[in-house]
Amino acid sequence: xxxxxxxxxxxxxxxxxxxxxxxxxxxxxxxxxxxxxxxxxxxxxxxxxxxxxxxxxxxxxxxxxxxxxxxxxxxxxxxxxxxxxxxxxxxxxxxxxxxxxxxxxxxxxxxxxxxxxxxxxxxxxxxxxxxxxxxxxxxxxxxxxxxxxxxxxxxxxxxxxxxxxxxxxxxxxxxxxxxxxxxxxxxxxxxxxxxxxxxxxxxxxxxxxxxxxxxxxxxxxxxxxxxxxxxxxxxxxxxxxxxxxxxxxxxxxxxxxxxxxxxxxxxxxxxxxxxxxxxxxxxxxxxxxxxxxxxxxxxxxxxxxxxxxxxxxxxxxxxxxxxxxxxxxxxxxxxxxxxxxxxxxxxxxxxxxxxxxxxxxxxxxxxxxxxxxxxxxxxxxxxxxxxxxxxxxxxxxxxxxxxxxxxxxxxxxxxxxxxxxxxxxxxxxxxxxxxxxxxxxxxxxxxxxxxxxxxxxxxxxxxxxxxxxxxxxxxxxxxxxxxxxxxxxxxxxxxxxxxxxxxxxxxxxxxxxxxxxxxxxxxxxxxxxxxxxxxxxxxxxxxxxxxxxxxxxxxxxxxxxxxxxxxxxxxxxxxxxxxxxxxxxxxxxxxxxxxxxxxxxxxxxxxxxxxxxxxxxxxxxxxxxxxxxxxxxxxxxxxxxxxxxxxxxxxxx
Numbered sequence: 001x002x003x004x005x006x007x008x009x010x011x012x013x014x015x016x017x018x019x020x021x022x023x024x025x026x027x028x029x030x031x032x033x034x035x036x037x038x039x040x041x042x043x044x045x046x047x048x049x050x051x052x053x054x055x056x057x058x059x060x061x062x063x064x065x066x067x068x069x070x071x072x073x074x075x076x077x078x079x080x081x082x083x084x085x086x087x088x089x090x091x092x093x094x095x096x097x098x099x100x101x102x103x104x105x106x107x108x109x110x111x112x113x114x115x116x117x118x119x120x121x122x123x124x125x126x127x128x129x130x131x132x133x134x135x136x137x138x139x140x141x142x143x144x145x146x147x148x149x150x151x152x153x154x155x156x157x158x159x160x161x162x163x164x165x166x167x168x169x170x171x172x173x174x175x176x177x178x179x180x181x182x183x184x185x186x187x188x189x190x191x192x193x194x195x196x197x198x199x200x201x202x203x204x205x206x207x208x209x210x211x212x213x214x215x216x217x218x219x220x221x222x223x224x225x226x227x228x229x230x231x232x233x234x235x236x237x238x239x240x241x242x243x244x245x246x247x248x249x250x251x252x253x254x255x256x257x258x259x260x261x262x263x264x265x266x267x268x269x270x271x272x273x274x275x276x277x278x279x280x281x282x283x284x285x286x287x288x289x290x291x292x293x294x295x296x297x298x299x300x301x302x303x304x305x306x307x308x309x310x311x312x313x314x315x316x317x318x319x320x321x322x323x324x325x326x327x328x329x330x331x332x333x334x335x336x337x338x339x340x341x342x343x344x345x346x347x348x349x350x351x352x353x354x355x356x357x358x359x360x361x362x363x364x365x366x367x368x369x370x371x372x373x374x375x376x377x378x379x380x381x382x383x384x385x386x387x388x389x390x391x392x393x394x395x396x397x398x399x400x401x402x403x404x405x406x407x408x409x410x411x412x413x414x415x416x417x418x419x420x421x422x423x424x425x426x427x428x429x430x431x432x433x434x435x436x437x438x439x440x441x442x443x444x445x446x447x448x449x450x451x452x453x454x455x456x457x458x459x460x461x462x463x464x465x466x467x468x469x470x471x472x473x474x475x476x477x478x479x480x481x482x483x484x485x486x487x488x489x490x491x492x493x494x495x496x497x498x499x500x501x502x503x504x505x506x507x508x509x510x511x512x513x514x515x516x517x518x519x520x521x522x523x524x525x526x527x528x529x530x531x532x533x534x535x536x537x538x539x540x541x542x543x544x545x546x547x548x549x550x551x552x553x554x555x556x557x558x559x560x561x562x563x564x565x566x567x568x569x570x571x572x573x574x575x576x577x578x579x580x581x582x583x584x585x586x587x588x589x590x591x592x593x594x595x596x597x598x599x600x601x602x603x604x605x606x607x608x609x610x611x612x613x614x615x616x617x618x619x620x621x622x623x624x625x626x627x628x629x630x631x632x633x634x635x636x637x638x639x640x641x642x643x644x645x646x647x648x649x650x651x652x653x
Contacts, residue, residue, distance in 0.1 A: 003126045008117055009035075011133030011152065017041070024120045026113065026134070026558060029481040029577045046116050047575035050558045053115040058388055058560075060115075060307050061108045064316070065100055066395035067304045070403060071295055079301075081405040082291050087370060090407045091288050093362050094332035096323045097316065098409075100390040102560045103471050106156070108390060109559045110315045114141055116558065121146070140314040157318040166325030170283050173327035177271075177279045177334070179248055184241060184271050187254065188261040194346030195236030195266055197228055197624060200353040200364050203241040203269065209260035216264065220354040220382055221442045224617040231625055236266035238342050238351070240335060240360070268346070270338035278337060282330035289324035332363040339367025347372045349632040350624060354382040354443070357392050357411060365410040374635040376628050380620070381418040381441050384540045384608055385425055389562035393429055400430025414628065416620055418444070419608040421564055437623060440609055440616035447544055447609055449601065462588060465520070465531035466496045467539040468504055469562075476509050478537045478555040483516050485580040491588045495520050497527050497541070533587060533594070538562035543608045546571065547601045551594035553583070564608050570600050 005021040007013070012031050016039055017023065023043045025032045036043050069080040069092050080092035092098055102108045117138075121129065131139050132151045139148045199221055201207040207218050216237075218225060225235050247253040261267055295301050305313035323329070343351075351368055355361040356379045368375050385392055394400045399409050415431060417423035418441040426436045466482055468475040479496070486492045494517045496504060504510050505519055520527050528545055534552045536542040543564060546552045554565055556575045565571050572594070574580040587594055596604075605611040 003128055004124055005128040005130060006121060006124055006126055007130045007132055008120075008134060009132045010135075013132050013151070017130070022120075022124060024117065028477050030484050033484065033577060044120060045576065046113070046120075046558045047556065049116045049119050050112055051556065051575070053119055054112060054388060054561070057108065057112040057115050058390070060312070061111050062100065062390065062393055062395060064305060064307070064312060065097060066398040068316075068320075069098060069407070070398055070405065071298065071301045071304050073295060073298060078403075078405040078407065079292070079295050080407045082295070083288055084407070089333075089336060089366050089370070091329050091333070092407070093366075093409055094329045094336075094359055095320075096328050096359070097319050099357075099359055100393060102388070102390050102562070103469075105319055107315050107319060108388075110135070110138055110141075111312065112558060112560065114138060114310070114312075117142065118145075137314045137318075141310060141312055144311055145309075157322070159318075159321075162318055162322045163325060166322050169326045170330065173331065174279065174283045176245060177283075178276055180241065180243055181271055181274065181276060181279070183243070183248060183254060184258070184269055187258040188269055188272060194238065194268055194342065194348050195234040196348060196629070197233055197350045197352060198236045198238050198268075198342075198346070198348040199225065200351065200355075200361065201237055201239050203239040203267075204257050205242060206354070207237060207239060209264075211256075214260070214263060216260075216267075219443070221352070221380070222445050222617060224442045224620055227617050227621040228624065231621060233625065233629075234266075236268065236346070236348065238268050238270060238339065238364075240270050240338075268342050270335065270342060273338045273341040273345075274334060279330075279334060282333045282337075283327065285330070286324075288329060289321075292320065292324050328359070332359050335360060336363035336366050339364050340371035341367075343368045343371030343375060345371075348375055350376045350378060350628050352378045352380060352624075353412065354380050356381060356415065357394070357409065361412075362410040365412060369410070374632065376414070376632045376635070377412040378414045378416065378624070378628065379412040380416045380443075381422045381426075382443055383441075384418060384543060384564045385422055386538070386562055386564050386566040387425060387428075388560040388566055389538070390560070392425065396428070396430030416441070416623075417610070419564075419606060419610045421567055421607040438610050439619045439623060440611065442617050442620060444540075444544070444609055445616040447547070447611060449547055449605060449611060459532060460491065461493050462491055462532040462591065463493050463495055463530055464533050464535060464584075465527060466494065466517070467534060467536045467541040468496065468502065469499050469537065469539050470502045471537070471559075471562075472502055472504065472507050474537055474557055474559050475504060476507065477557050478535065479504070479510070479513055479517070481555050481574070481577055481580060482535050483513055484577050485584055489581075489584060489588065492584065494518065495527070495531070497524075499539070532591060536563070538566075542571075543604060546596060547605045547609070547611070549595060549601075551587070551591065551596075553580075553594075555580070564604075568604060568607055570596065570604065 006024060007017045007021055008024045010026045012035055019041045021041055024046060025043055026046045070078045072078055080090045083091040127146045129146055130149045131153050134153050135156045136153050137156055139150055139153060142148055206220055210217050228235050305311055353361045353364055365377050368377050402408055415426055415436045416439040417436050423436045423438050427433055466479060486494060496517050497520045498504055531550055534542050534545045534550055537555055542552045552571050554563060554571060554573045556573050
């Protein structure tokens, strides 16, 4: 019997394969449906296979990233140990690959795609494979197993692009850093002081001054600073200023942004503490890259990428090199250096960040450790997580633990978890239970359990609200699927709420949908009041909508599933247009059938938001005042030598 040929398609082929071939489709839903009509043979949607292999893909991804850091040299030094500065700071933890950012780094998605292809090949028992329109890096990984023919495949990133973009990025960063430094030191007076509790933030987007009241507003900590101030706690901000480049040439804009520093004495702009020499030194230092190159030649480096006889290095080669060449590591070195100076000068009792284990916060924790070792560092969970949204997922032994190289990840002393699910994920990453405090998140202090849409089922035209995230490609697939499923159903009106940082209508691929979808411009409250059904991929808006009485459905792409409903499994999930269309027809007739019962809402409330009768920020403030600050005072009773001895000299890192 002749073996079948497997065509793996990321684009619609210009010509159809033979009828006895099988197509594995990674196409968007509309393109996939068109191909089904044209092709007389068997077509398998990758979305049908991917859910079964994602757990395995996640394990491989986390394991590989953790093991890169502990690759050993011929002398026995690990990579992250070799990347230590003289002050003991390992620059590995400032490298983007160590972050596991599944939104901006496609490695995890590629591993999912590779395992999906392997599953399809094994089920067909074939070794005749054609890649159409995919990335050459995927073919390179699988070529160690099978012979693969490529048609219209391309490299995701060429070596020339890596070096050009990386080096020009460094130059742009240096120019912006120097210009920004001059402006900040000219327009901002020297900081007067920090506070007993300092908040980490970003000037002009996470923290701003209200132009009418001149009061500070924090988008993440919300009313928490005010509650602490009312309780007699002196608060301050350690801020990294992010000034839009074009503002440097508009004096009125710069004045508007920087004038608040003349009115508020508790704002410390971290760049104010840096010199031009420090910036230049960080940005011309390519030593980390050359250290990395020396490790590339070792056997342990090559073995770190092999799982089940498959070498995944082609997926990580470009991200690793680019992360050493571009401005990422110098940027976080400067954040670390300025944070260290700020902590050393002001010695706050407690610090609080909202980016948990993100690269900025790692640099911040390191600055605190070496600048003021007795400061208690806390982090507030700022967004919901699933186990596939890998930003905060650690190998508990290699990354969280000390390991033999004593180079564990910089981390906070305490984490204020948003809900039970968040607490579980942090604990699975190595955090002790008594260091993960279940409080809820300041960012979501507005959330309450109430029915927001009691009359929705009476409307003849049902409003379907799509909510998007920063992952534009992933969201375009969801938009495509909903538009296709709703085609020919005049009882439905399609609305779209953009993520604050990404406007989908500015994306070239959205042009074909602009006449089918209305972009909302109101507040979240207004959008939720107007929605009869929410369709999403992984936005936190969906969780909020559900506990307020609005039906919520999820479109599941081939890529990672970042929604809490990946773990909670209480809502309808779709990975086929046909299934979504049938459910939309049912929803038109009987929308009340899709509203979850109160018991399920209770589970989602507790797992996601930890909603209680007590205000979230009151809970966090009370814990800081009654538990954290007294703990910090106990630390202050010891000399530095005694503290180092009692706490192992390394309480956080």
